[in-house]
Amino acid sequence: MIPRYTPKDFAALWSPRRRYEVWLEVELSACEAMERAGLVPAGTALEIRGKGITIDPDRIDEIERVVKHDVIAFLTHVEEQVGAPARWLHRGMTSSDVLDSALAILLRDAIDAMMPRLERLLKALATRAREHMHTPMIGRSHGIHAEPITFGLALAGHHAELARGKARLEVARAEIAVGKIAGAVGTYAHLSPEIEADALGKLGLRAETVATQVVARDRHAAYFTALAVVAAGIERLATNVRHWQRTEVAEAEEAFTTGQKGSSAMPHKRNPILSENLCGLARMVRAAAIPALEDVALWHERDISHSSVERMIAPDATATLAFMLERSAGLVEGLVVYDQNLRKNLERTGGLFFSEGVLLELVAKGVARQEAYVWVQRNAMKAALHGENFLDALVADPDISAKLSDLEVRRCFDLTHVLRHVESMIERAVGELGG
Amino acid sequence: MIPRYTPKDFAALWSPRRRYEVWLEVELSACEAMERAGLVPAGTALEIRGKGITIDPDRIDEIERVVKHDVIAFLTHVEEQVGAPARWLHRGMTSSDVLDSALAILLRDAIDAMMPRLERLLKALATRAREHMHTPMIGRSHGIHAEPITFGLALAGHHAELARGKARLEVARAEIAVGKIAGAVGTYAHLSPEIEADALGKLGLRAETVATQVVARDRHAAYFTALAVVAAGIERLATNVRHWQRTEVAEAEEAFTTGQKGSSAMPHKRNPILSENLCGLARMVRAAAIPALEDVALWHERDISHSSVERMIAPDATATLAFMLERSAGLVEGLVVYDQNLRKNLERTGGLFFSEGVLLELVAKGVARQEAYVWVQRNAMKAALHGENFLDALVADPDISAKLSDLEVRRCFDLTHVLRHVESMIERAVGELGG
């Protein structure tokens, strides 16, 4: 989590202070549930809350350097301020009851903090998709001109993918919002399932079905792989922006702010650096998937190898994805679209992309598909390699003209016709029922 | 997909023959939908089906070596046998309409073929969990004895994790069962959304919201990461078996068949090789996640870089996971459990694991938690390092005896009490409403 790629709220979310605040909330919620269950004197939590604990991360660090145990250091710090009632905290619990329930809260909150950013991105994609619903554009497969689409349709495709991403984050949120107040090896030896359900419920969490010392790590693996899939969706969007912006294509461009400099050596350059950056960041979110998966197979009732991994990937992957969502939302909102260039590129191949229509007409007239393919391809090659007009070449081809009239060939060259379904496609992607 | 780790049905599922059969089904289903839409003469598909096409993968390969295009080779092969009506096949379609719809069918069918195996594994875990519901076992964190669990509880934890895995596969199935019959760049230039929905519906697929030339690859990335999470759950199970079987632990053991040899040099060895193998295979399923995620960001309306990746990981990862499910089901079914050793290990530390109960009693009597911790730990250390009887040491400790009577200390050493919630935990994991 480096400042450059960390939104402010994520810096706060993953700060030591916030972590200890959430630990305290978990301890107090558990204490209150135990009060209700009669295990702890009524009023204990209230008394502790009344003391107004000041979390001092530095002091906790200091204690940890001696006791070499983070939760014990934290509890000692609380006891220093609260005195006697603190002895009721953590009753029958193990460190992981606190750590894992707190991690669940933070990972859940991280998704909640991503959501408005993702919604902003989806809204931007929807708006721009509708704006350019009928802006024709050459579709490309293999980087080679294929058949026409519209710019709005391309954006609608990204909307659909990222709407699926939203659904994935929602699933991940539900799966991760699971804590544990079940003691050393998850057996409630000095607690009960009822206390756990009560304590976690107040924190907005559910209880792990069968915990070991920890909440099962398949949940975390599923969480981080879900982030990676969303990041890959942004990577695809950013990759396309990079293609659209390249000098020879010039169909769309990242907004360029006044004062911004593209290059220290070349004053004329305007580079798609936001998009390139998004591609790099997607690699980082993806990279978190593997250690998260490797964390699943903890030994017996747990080992602590997952801890260092999560200390790094939990802040890093969530903050990075949040940053990506924000950056890509701004990118789409500000994207400068060059209709003229879109049109120019579309027309570059002289209508070669209408060849399929001609092919189909020939087949409809009884020509075998492979033969029709050869007839059309030879004229396509004349156009592509020798600069002949494709339509003229087709009309002049004796095999073709034996099957199709001049008019029948010309009717195949109709852009509006081939794009007739685009509007409904965009609406099914970005509309009320979209995604 | 190497024979050693490929179940027979997966060898068939991913055979060239099956692939071509599914391609043919997609082409015919599309043809029939086009017939209903009036784009193709009624009865075409029926006529083609009537010709009894014999798929000859070698002949298709032969044609592909010339045309360097797999779908065209396939269509040529069909045309060789069917003649004229074949020209109506693939009308207005692009190769990916066939390839991606067929891949969706195969990946969906792969999950369907995994499911009975996963259910067998879940059933085995449930059965053995109930069988050993009350078989006490020392729980271990960090490989160190912690507090008691039961062997059944450990298995129930694996059941819960793999039941979540089942839910993940179901989500992945729904996401992957999506095809596309929408033409070169997904615009239905010569087709319609209605034809697509009709054709795909008959194949048990839904239509991609906004296709490019291909179905969006976030679906496949989500699919393969889901497999990786399930494989990691099996890895955890297998890792535990390996621990249980190690010589010094000897609590459970893989069934050993007559004739099997453990070592070419050491005749006495019985090694947990199935479990070790499962751990290795989990690495392979996990490894497929990264290229699947890298495949998402295809250029523009598609490039074909994903194709070679999928040719490898689709068969490999699905067959490997199916093999793992089957192997681990057999492993759990046949697992030999050594109750005596479980008991012996449990008693090895002379009840040190009851220390927490003593600690809690001291706190209940008003001792500060950290102080109580010190008192109990010094007696634990006497027992652990100097072989003293832990209970005797506690009773003899003047600080402790000033707070707790002999009887009060002895009452903390009650195994049945600390395991009182195990039955309900197991039932909530493996019962009707489990998972």
Add this chain to the structure above:
Amino acid sequence: MIPRYTPKDFAALWSPRRRYEVWLEVELSACEAMERAGLVPAGTALEIRGKGITIDPDRIDEIERVVKHDVIAFLTHVEEQVGAPARWLHRGMTSSDVLDSALAILLRDAIDAMMPRLERLLKALATRAREHMHTPMIGRSHGIHAEPITFGLALAGHHAELARGKARLEVARAEIAVGKIAGAVGTYAHLSPEIEADALGKLGLRAETVATQVVARDRHAAYFTALAVVAAGIERLATNVRHWQRTEVAEAEEAFTTGQKGSSAMPHKRNPILSENLCGLARMVRAAAIPALEDVALWHERDISHSSVERMIAPDATATLAFMLERSAGLVEGLVVYDQNLRKNLERTGGLFFSEGVLLELVAKGVARQEAYVWVQRNAMKAALHGENFLDALVADPDISAKLSDLEVRRCFDLTHVLRHVESMIERAVGELGG
């Protein structure tokens, strides 16, 4: 290892037959060394060789199904044919002595089989680099036109990278050519370091410094990561070809064979499918790095979790990289370069790329760098956005003309000058001392 991407020699290298042949060679080499050391009766190996063993992989499989141990099955198969003398084989050895020494041979041979392919690729790059040494091309950063290079220089850069790849494969070869004939836990309990050195030396291997039951797996991890780095170098080359071939750039193109069809729907398309395929395959070679690294931390003196991983990645990653080397060599050899388009693209920005020279001249005349940057940029923007002639705009700029004469500005627009070092750069990359 699927046929589509497996060169014939790699299919043979990784066939069961070849594996057993190498096992036999290891056993016989060890036997001969033991004969020389007096542990085994002289002439045993010669007698066994004289029996003309016929390896029958199916028969070995059959035996393995009973004994569930591959090396024992193999030895039984040998004994079936050889009879009594076979009892001297494998004396004091453990299975891994055979398996790991054989794997070392196969992995070493795989590199040897890659080398001529890599050399062919390097030669092709060198030849084409020299051929296009002076073919000017616009250099691009961020996909945006930057300053001129030559097409040959770009290829020379790939040559330099892949020459480093060659050096990496050589290091990997040296590291992997290490076997072990040291018994169950590597202690030579019934053997000696001298016998091992003798036996392995004859096989072209060195002995592991300290073996456990197996050769240490950091060697294999280093091997597979080296393959991944080389594959990534090819991925960069293939990515560039894809960019060069895209319709709007059209600077170079994969050779297109007669009969080849670019698209089932669009007869005019010529797609960079070889390059896209290479990008996908690079992902697969890269994916092997992670499980290879995960294999390192085997438990104690070994567990067998690495085995299934290596059964898959050893053939897959080596065959795939060999295929990639061959395919990319052919790609470079046949690459069609369009000088005219290179020139046209170069001139597209009207010499904007000479702006840095102007900037430097201004600085040389005492203008502060940031000020000069502003002056040049405003004229660059006029040219880029409003189509003015860049040179004319610069000359007409009053700030600039106050510092530089018309001639001084014009002298900055000299392509030969900015490319004056290209020849020596290419030679240092591809010449005798290159790389």
Add this chain to the structure above:
Amino acid sequence: MIPRYTPKDFAALWSPRRRYEVWLEVELSACEAMERAGLVPAGTALEIRGKGITIDPDRIDEIERVVKHDVIAFLTHVEEQVGAPARWLHRGMTSSDVLDSALAILLRDAIDAMMPRLERLLKALATRAREHMHTPMIGRSHGIHAEPITFGLALAGHHAELARGKARLEVARAEIAVGKIAGAVGTYAHLSPEIEADALGKLGLRAETVATQVVARDRHAAYFTALAVVAAGIERLATNVRHWQRTEVAEAEEAFTTGQKGSSAMPHKRNPILSENLCGLARMVRAAAIPALEDVALWHERDISHSSVERMIAPDATATLAFMLERSAGLVEGLVVYDQNLRKNLERTGGLFFSEGVLLELVAKGVARQEAYVWVQRNAMKAALHGENFLDALVADPDISAKLSDLEVRRCFDLTHVLRHVESMIERAVGELGG
């Protein structure tokens, strides 16, 4: 790079201040080389140095927020302090000349800072290996007792592996110590190879053979994969410590400091948390390998997608590995070895591990290997399953006693004999010529 796992010198190495200091060194070294080449007035760098530049990272950030370009922000900051002579800095250079040369210095220095830690680890392993050269230990394969080794031999194996790791870091250092002062697209348009060689030589770097705008990223990929291999070697060591420390094995233990608490719930626990932590950290260093490999295929003469990746993995992976080296050195130095437990475990199987010797003697007497195997195994099973004394059982076996005298069987049970090569093995690993 989180404080918990970041050594102080790595925090300094990767601080913004240090980065800017190195940038300044690169700029000044380039300036001096240009002075010597006559491109810049003599004495410029000296004059700039004389001004005593104070790097203020916050001020640079402030400027960057406007110009959105880090190197331009840095140069502006320098110019603010230095005034006119600053215009000579960066002459003919591009940002990446500074960034990549500086990154090379930092990555090289990171290895230099790792080396003493790695040497400390190697020394600790060598010392402890010799200390326990003759401490017998049961070797284990598959977690099952196999044949004897010594504790020193196990450590010597780790020494050998990490000595190879050291060699890998040295290779990585040589490969990464490569910079670039070659201008916008690496052509020396306004510079020369001589100036570059001069400037970089003073910084301890070599020049890239053929740079694009950047130094080629295969170097960085090789660097980070080398770190991952070393980390995997530490993971293996840490995994073994975890096994040795587990309650039932108890052969060795991490040093436990006074005041340290093993568990918040269980006062008696002493957990191998350093080793578990090392396993987790190894996952993180491994995870950096994939994005580093993905960075290689930059587009054309570069895109900037690698930058965000390197901003994260360069500090993270190097600091983490340095931390791991330090932690594992301390771990080995302080490792508490329990000779008694080693002996007890060794004797647990009643000499079953001598079975191979008996097997070999039988073969030497003419018994077929497979038959001898069966004879020995049945007695091994009696001992393993029914608690009989293995030696007695063997002697009493009629088949065996028909071939071997009582004495011949007893002679096979000699620990000193089977460990006779251990000393020379350890010396070849840790001695002068070791590794």
